[in-house]
Amino acid sequence: MSVQVEQWIREWHERGDEPVCAYVYDLAAIQRHVRDMLKTMPEQASLFYAIKANPDKRIIEALLPFVKGFEVASIGELSLVREVSESVPILFGGPGKKDAELETAIRKNVSYIHVESLLELRKIILLAKKWNKHTQVLLRINLRTDTLPRTKITMGGRPSPFGIDESFIEEAVAIIRGEDNPFVHFSGFHFHSLSNNLLAELHADMIRLYLRKAEEWKRAYDLDIRVINAGGGFGVAYDDKPGFDWPKFTSLLTESKALQALGDTQLFFEPGRFIVADYGYYAVEVVDIKQSHDQLFAVVRGGTHHNRLPASWGHNHPFRVVPTDRWEYPFSRPAVHDSKVTIVGELCTPKDRLHTDAELDSLRVGDVLLFEKSGAYCWTISHHDFLGHPHPKFYYITEGNQDE
Structure with a gap:
């Protein structure tokens, strides 16, 4: 799956329409994961999905044939499930x-x-x-x-x-x-x-x-x-x-x-988290790299208004760099090598951090950071409209296919 996502990221970047900023959910992998979970469960046990982890309707639809039912914690969540099934x-x-x-x-x-x-x-x-x-x-x-x-x-x-x-x-x-x-x-x-x-x-x-x-x-x-x-x-x-x-x-x-x-x-x-976390990815493009005092910062198109989990839990969220080639400006492309870099978002607050002092071999403006384990408690717990930045795009992988 990671190869497929990275290829899609590079293709989007090459089109040059706008900086990359998206969630990618691998629905096929979620279904495989649940099937594997069910294989080892005791006979008298049943599996429900707690949709608070991620109430995306496409995820609920993907899980419907496999789980016994769904756990909800509000009427809004209940209504989402009933849109998918009146009887589950x-x-x-x-x-x-x-x-x-x-x-x-x-x-x-x-x-x-x-x-x-x-x-x-x-x-x-x-x-x-x-x-x-x-x-x-x-x-x-x-x-x-x-x-x-x-x-x-x-x-x-x-x-x-x-x-x-x-x-x-x-x-x-x-x-x-x-x-x-x-x-x-x-x-x-x-x-x-x-x-x-x-x-x-x-x-x-x-x-x-x-x-x-x-x-x-x-x-x-x-x-x-x-x-x-x-x-x-x-x-x-x-x-x-x-x-x-x-x-x-x-x-x-x-x-x-x-x-x-x-x-x-x-x-x-x-x-909830255990079912979907590993099969969601948050992809963001680096739009600036700058030095402040003795620290390096990479600013991305996105941040904690899209993925609040690292700020909420106080952890460095795991990611990898997807290098890209396109650079159309008449000046040199900013880059850092063998350095510690703090990954921050586009919000006007110093708390908009996704990872502090990440040790990187190489990072350039225009490269894309792919934050893994972003399938649970990332998008829906975030303050989406703070400062009015556009929302990320959403893409879904189903049995080898990708759609928006």
């Missing part, structure tokens, strides 16, 4: 759901609503009764434990706005079993404790903890648990660290006694 299963999560959102979710027949608080649960019961709609819910639980892995983003095992504190499970069950609730049905539990965990062994330990906890609550409260949603959080490395070992994780899980004891209970996973 949807999991509806996220804190702070408003009445109109809950009502729409109930009327749009989402498969499960992830309940984030006791108040939210009471609202769901009221709205389901209003619409005479049977509604399945999963209680999202924030565990009281210090044994969960720690990552840059941790939502469970600590004070957090996410989920119902473990100590309130009995009260939540009592609310569902109340006489004034003919329509809302308990189906199981939802856990999503962290984001971007790179360690397969720790992730398997965490899932086993979820399963043991669910079994404990099943016995304590006489529950019929049909679903345990173990969330996502499978990591992607943006540096030289090894990425998440999915085959090792699924192997460890399959061998687990806790999994074997599930019986008819379904186990859901809802990764």
Whole structure:
């Protein structure tokens, strides 16, 4: 794929219409990746795609034949999925759901609503009764434990706005079993404790903890648990660290006694980043190279208004240089060799940085930087219209073909 993208970049640059600035999504590679993931999953497990990682409609369409369904965290995301399919299963999560959102979710027949608080649960019961709609819910639980892995983003095992504190499970069950609730049905539990965990062994330990906890609550409260949603959080490395070992994780899980004891209970996973991150590319052309004091800066057509992830996470985003040949100016082409260069964008802020002190053999104005691992949380979390610069173009690769 990289050869194909680089060839396309050079062709665009040779046309000379405008500086290169685009996202390229390899839909065919995403589909291959998901097929490989499914091969090693336990029999009772199902795969959902959390579209918050990248809600591009073309990606949702590409994944539709392969995943069990989609996880959404807003009515906007729900509507995107329903544009693609009126029947595919949807999991509806996220804190702070408003009445109109809950009502729409109930009327749009989402498969499960992830309940984030006791108040939210009471609202769901009221709205389901209003619409005479049977509604399945999963209680999202924030565990009281210090044994969960720690990552840059941790939502469970600590004070957090996410989920119902473990100590309130009995009260939540009592609310569902109340006489004034003919329509809302308990189906199981939802856990999503962290984001971007790179360690397969720790992730398997965490899932086993979820399963043991669910079994404990099943016995304590006489529950019929049909679903345990173990969330996502499978990591992607943006540096030289090894990425998440999915085959090792699924192997460890399959061998687990806790999994074997599930019986008819379904186990859901809802990764987002892990499915799409490696198959998106952000291509930007170098429009200037300059020295300031003792530092070198390469200014690109683009920046954090298109790809905010490196600024948000405080990391240097991985990239490679795609050399180009065309230079039509009557003066020499600025270039640096064997130097450290900081890659910055076109915004009027010093925080518009994509990579600091990158060690480069050679870089010239007009070369294109191809930022890899840009398929998740890059475009959609960015402040697109700050300063009013044009948006990047979007291209898609499907089974060897490329289209816009």
